Amino acid sequence: MNAPLLNISGLRVQYPTGDATLTAVDGVDLQVREGQRVGLVGESGSGKSTLAFVAARLLRSPGRATEGRVDFEGRDLLSLDEAGCNEIRGSRIAMVYQDPFTFLNPLIRVGNQVSETLQTHSRCSRSQARTQAVMMLERLGLRPGAVMARKHPHQLSGGQRQRVVIAMALIGRPRLLIADEPTTALDVTVQAQILRVLSGIIAELGTSLLLISHDLSVIRLMCEFIYVMYAGKMVEFGPAAELFTAPRHPYTQALLRASGHDVDANRRFFTIPGAPPDLRRPPEGCRFAHRCPHRMKICARSPALLPVGHAGSHAACWLHQPP
Amino acid sequence: MRAIGLYVVRRLAWAVLVCIAAATMTFLLIRLAPGNPVSILAGDQSTPEYQAALTRQLGLDQSLWVQLVKYFQQLGHGDLGYSFTYHTPVASVIEARAAPTLLLMGLTLAISVVVGIWVGVHTAVRRGSKLWGAVEGATLVGYSLPAFWLGQVLILIFGVQLGWFPTLGETSDLGATGFAHIADVTWHLALPAATLGTIEVALISRLTRSAMVEALGSDYMVAARGKGVSQRRLVYRHALRNALLPVVTVIGLELGWLVAGFVVVETVFSWPGLGSLTFAAIDARDYPVITGLFIVITVSVVLANLLTDLVYLMIDPRIRVD
Amino acid sequence: MTSVVSLAPPESQPQRFRGMRVFMVNKAAVIGLILLIILLLATLFAPLLTHYQPMRGFGRPLLPPSSVHLMGTDDLGRDVFTEVLYGERVSIIVGFLSSAIAFVVGVIAGSVAGYFGGAVDNIVMRITELFQVVPRIFLVIIMVALFGAHVEVTAIAIGITSWPPSARILRAEFLSRRESDYVMAARVIGASHWHVIVREILPNAISPMIVTATLNVATAVLLEASLAFLGLSDPNVSSLGRMLQGSVQFLQIAWWMSIFPGLVVVFIIVSINLIGDGLIDILNPKLRQ
Numbered sequence: 001m002n003a004p005l006l007n008i009s010g011l012r013v014q015y016p017t018g019d020a021t022l023t024a025v026d027g028v029d030l031q032v033r034e035g036q037r038v039g040l041v042g043e044s045g046s047g048k049s050t051l052a053f054v055a056a057r058l059l060r061s062p063g064r065a066t067e068g069r070v071d072f073e074g075r076d077l078l079s080l081d082e083a084g085c086n087e088i089r090g091s092r093i094a095m096v097y098q099d100p101f102t103f104l105n106p107l108i109r110v111g112n113q114v115s116e117t118l119q120t121h122s123r124c125s126r127s128q129a130r131t132q133a134v135m136m137l138e139r140l141g142l143r144p145g146a147v148m149a150r151k152h153p154h155q156l157s158g159g160q161r162q163r164v165v166i167a168m169a170l171i172g173r174p175r176l177l178i179a180d181e182p183t184t185a186l187d188v189t190v191q192a193q194i195l196r197v198l199s200g201i202i203a204e205l206g207t208s209l210l211l212i213s214h215d216l217s218v219i220r221l222m223c224e225f226i227y228v229m230y231a232g233k234m235v236e237f238g239p240a241a242e243l244f245t246a247p248r249h250p251y252t253q254a255l256l257r258a259s260g261h262d263v264d265a266n267r268r269f270f271t272i273p274g275a276p277p278d279l280r281r282p283p284e285g286c287r288f289a290h291r292c293p294h295r296m297k298i299c300a301r302s303p304a305l306l307p308v309g310h311a312g313s314h315a316a317c318w319l320h321q322p323p
Numbered sequence: 324m325r326a327i328g329l330y331v332v333r334r335l336a337w338a339v340l341v342c343i344a345a346a347t348m349t350f351l352l353i354r355l356a357p358g359n360p361v362s363i364l365a366g367d368q369s370t371p372e373y374q375a376a377l378t379r380q381l382g383l384d385q386s387l388w389v390q391l392v393k394y395f396q397q398l399g400h401g402d403l404g405y406s407f408t409y410h411t412p413v414a415s416v417i418e419a420r421a422a423p424t425l426l427l428m429g430l431t432l433a434i435s436v437v438v439g440i441w442v443g444v445h446t447a448v449r450r451g452s453k454l455w456g457a458v459e460g461a462t463l464v465g466y467s468l469p470a471f472w473l474g475q476v477l478i479l480i481f482g483v484q485l486g487w488f489p490t491l492g493e494t495s496d497l498g499a500t501g502f503a504h505i506a507d508v509t510w511h512l513a514l515p516a517a518t519l520g521t522i523e524v525a526l527i528s529r530l531t532r533s534a535m536v537e538a539l540g541s542d543y544m545v546a547a548r549g550k551g552v553s554q555r556r557l558v559y560r561h562a563l564r565n566a567l568l569p570v571v572t573v574i575g576l577e578l579g580w581l582v583a584g585f586v587v588v589e590t591v592f593s594w595p596g597l598g599s600l601t602f603a604a605i606d607a608r609d610y611p612v613i614t615g616l617f618i619v620i621t622v623s624v625v626l627a628n629l630l631t632d633l634v635y636l637m638i639d640p641r642i643r644v645d
Numbered sequence: 646m647t648s649v650v651s652l653a654p655p656e657s658q659p660q661r662f663r664g665m666r667v668f669m670v671n672k673a674a675v676i677g678l679i680l681l682i683i684l685l686l687a688t689l690f691a692p693l694l695t696h697y698q699p700m701r702g703f704g705r706p707l708l709p710p711s712s713v714h715l716m717g718t719d720d721l722g723r724d725v726f727t728e729v730l731y732g733e734r735v736s737i738i739v740g741f742l743s744s745a746i747a748f749v750v751g752v753i754a755g756s757v758a759g760y761f762g763g764a765v766d767n768i769v770m771r772i773t774e775l776f777q778v779v780p781r782i783f784l785v786i787i788m789v790a791l792f793g794a795h796v797e798v799t800a801i802a803i804g805i806t807s808w809p810p811s812a813r814i815l816r817a818e819f820l821s822r823r824e825s826d827y828v829m830a831a832r833v834i835g836a837s838h839w840h841v842i843v844r845e846i847l848p849n850a851i852s853p854m855i856v857t858a859t860l861n862v863a864t865a866v867l868l869e870a871s872l873a874f875l876g877l878s879d880p881n882v883s884s885l886g887r888m889l890q891g892s893v894q895f896l897q898i899a900w901w902m903s904i905f906p907g908l909v910v911v912f913i914i915v916s917i918n919l920i921g922d923g924l925i926d927i928l929n930p931k932l933r934q
Binding site for chain 2: 906
Binding site for chain 2: 053056058060082085086087088089090091094095097099102103104105106107108116117120121152154165168169172
């Protein structure tokens with residue numbers, strides 16, 4: 001069994017806020033193997049995007065990873081300095097972002113923004129980089145590539161911009177692509193297109209994928225292995241097929257029901273009552289306890305833990321573990 | 324392309340309108356002021372004959388509309404009136420004194436923009452550093468300094484105490500020619516340029532700094548970092564490129580401030596340009612010269628604004644589509 | 646939609662004093678405030694601090710600073726310290742008065758333009774642009790020279806040429822709030838335009854104007870001093886700017902005539918700029934790092 005490509009262990013990420021410290025990610029483990037497509041699902045504020053940005057060492061201050069390791073290709077990224085990170089970013093790890101409008105430089109032509117990745121890392125000449133950028137744009141459906149390359153971001157539609165962002169990320173042939181809500185800002189009709197394009201190209205290039213989303217249908221379409229995060233903690237993981245047919249954690253179950261647009265007898269949408277806890281003063285026990293329909297006495301006292309390792313399906317819940 | 328053409332035409336039309344409005348403003352102010360427009364424009368020492376001639380020429384005994392028409396007819400011919408202190412047409416007085424101001428302003432502006440942007444970038448990027456933090460504090464002070472006082476301070480230190488630079492006028496050696504003359508002028512330029520330049524650098528660096536901070540915090544910077552782009556390239560190719568946009572805009576708006584600057588600085592240093600001319604004209608209450616200067620300078624500022632508009636057009640691709 | 650820094654602290658802190666606390670944390674702004682208060686007190690208590698009368702030359706001219714004349718005497722034998730203390734008054738009065746005038750005009754122009762939009766907005770914006778492009782100092786020079794260099798005239802002249810930036814800011818605020826729910830609600834129940842502008846939108850939109858009004862005081866003080874320097878000041882009253890004009894020819898022999906009045910002008914302007922910066926911190930902390 002070869003080592004995983006990305007191995008996050010015991011990661012804790014904190015933001016200082018006024019009087020208290022907010023722990024956005026609290027002791028989380030996650031793995032992505034070579035060629036695997038992993039999904040990370042959770043709602044807003046669960047810490048999933050924070051985790052994504054930390055993995056690429058792109059977290060904006062004042063956020064800081066205070067504990068844990070992010071091992072990529074055997075090296076702990078958290079111990080690297082900025083120069084070391086720059087070597088890896090774009091060439092070995094790349095990111096696709098949520099809002100393709102704000103994540104593209106409005107003043108630079110998209111072709112140049114795509115070729116910039118190559119120029120930063122490889123030994124090829126400027127014209128070679130430009131040619132490759134044009135080819136990549138065409139590969140992603142932006143044709144004619146030469147014409148599209150000369151455009152500026154504001155001249156493109158949302159879907160086209162996101163293809164540019166994908167091109168920018170993949171032109172360096174990274175081994176791991178981290179996609180943070182890549183379709184959330186796009187029209188529903190465009191979402192499926194982009195996902196299809198993305199899926200095609202990472203299959204072609206053999207890139208591993210870590211896809212972050214709150215949208216279960218997106219995750220279901222793209223990923224084979226899934227992690228579920230809630231309030232800064234990992235609550236369940238497992239192969240997609242198993243997770244979707246038989247979710248173990250009550251939160252995952254609730255999420256599935258809510259996203260399936262289940263209606264109850266009174267034709268009301270199913271929602272999860274209550275709200276996530278304040279991450280500046282997290283509760284001692286299970287963080288989902290106060291909203292959980294299966295809450296037991298032990299849940300408020302101490303949280304169930306996930307087993308070490310990333311095989312099979314497991315949930316951090318006393319329902320599935322001996323107390 | 325057509326969109327750009329339309330834009331330029333619109334800005335030109337607006338420029339013309341502004342100049343007309345400015346001229347009208349002075350026209351109205353003189354007629355609204357206490358006292359007789361004739362004596363205002365002819366001076367206290369004028370003879371009755373001159374006053375009568377002026378009244379006829381400007382139609383001061385006729386209705387306001389007739390006066391306005393005559394006024395713009397005059398302006399159309401480039402006639403800015405007659406200076407009763409210099410006994411020459413205002414236009415020639417201004418023409419004679421324009422060169423030294425252009426020299427001082429042009430040089431100072433060019434150097435200040437380069438230095439100011441450089442300082443602004445560094446105070447934005449090295450926010451933690453003590454040195455650059457102190458520089459940033461210095462820019463706040465520098466930007467608050469009255470130009471005429473700073474000039475006097477520089478005279479005291481560098482002119483009087485240290486004797487490094489001359490403190491008066493444009494030249495000391497009237498007979499010098501060629502290289503010696505250039506050296507002479509340069510030496511005299513030093514202190515007035517330093518005065519104006521210090522304040523301009525403070526202003527431009529503060530503008531650049533705040534624009535840079537905004538740019539550096541943008542999402543596209545994260546994306547660029549995500550490509551592994553080096554710090555240097557991030558700052559100059561990405562952040563500064565975007566930050567220059569608001570800087571150019573605001574420089575265009577601050578030109579009026581620059582005008583105030585050179586008026587008082589030229590007065591302090593007796594630099595023989597339009598600024599010291601303003602001072603002399605105020606002293607003598609030579610309104611034809613004052614209003615003539617106002618119109619000429621307004622036209623210059625308007626042209627400068629047009630220029631910055633065009634520069635902005637060239638560097639921001641987003642406008643070209645509209 | 647999660648953004649990396651969307652984990653904002655909930656508004657559980659008492660909002661009332663949050664502004665004050667943010668202001669106090671900004672040490673520079675506090676220094677500015679203290680400085681300004683010292684300057685204000687100094688001029689208020691001028692008769693107590695100096696027994697000389699302003700504008701009267703009692704001593705020998707051109708004396709350097711001493712225990713008798715803290716800042717020396719000028720070319721007419723006047724005690725510089727006295728002149729400075731009383732001269733502050735014109736600067737401060739013109740500064741605040743003109744800023745107030747600019748504020749009022751700016752509020753009217755900005756709210757009308759931003760609320761009604763369309764042709765009205767267009768016209769007001771053109772006028773605003775006009776006043777912004779035209780070189781301000783010349784317009785003020787002409788007005789003050791023609792109408793006399795009295796405090797009121799100077800204040801009005803500076804005020805009616807300084808309103809454009811604040812009008813623009815207020816207009817932007819109005820434009821963005823025009824379509825808000827509470828405005829719609831007010832209009833639906835029949836509130837007049839006046840009511841909506843003054844009672845509904847203005848209280849929420851006014852805060853950036855406060856910052857601009859503060860910074861306007863500084864620019865007005867500078868402008869007034871410049872005018873006085875150029876000879877346009879009330880000859881019967883002590884004036885810092887005029888002192889700086891008179892000092893030019895004596896720079897070689899009487900540095901105190903220039904340094905002290907200038908320093909006071911600088912202190913007034915710097916203190917107000919610092920306070921203004923502090924106010925920006927309260928209102929829009931995202932702009933500062």
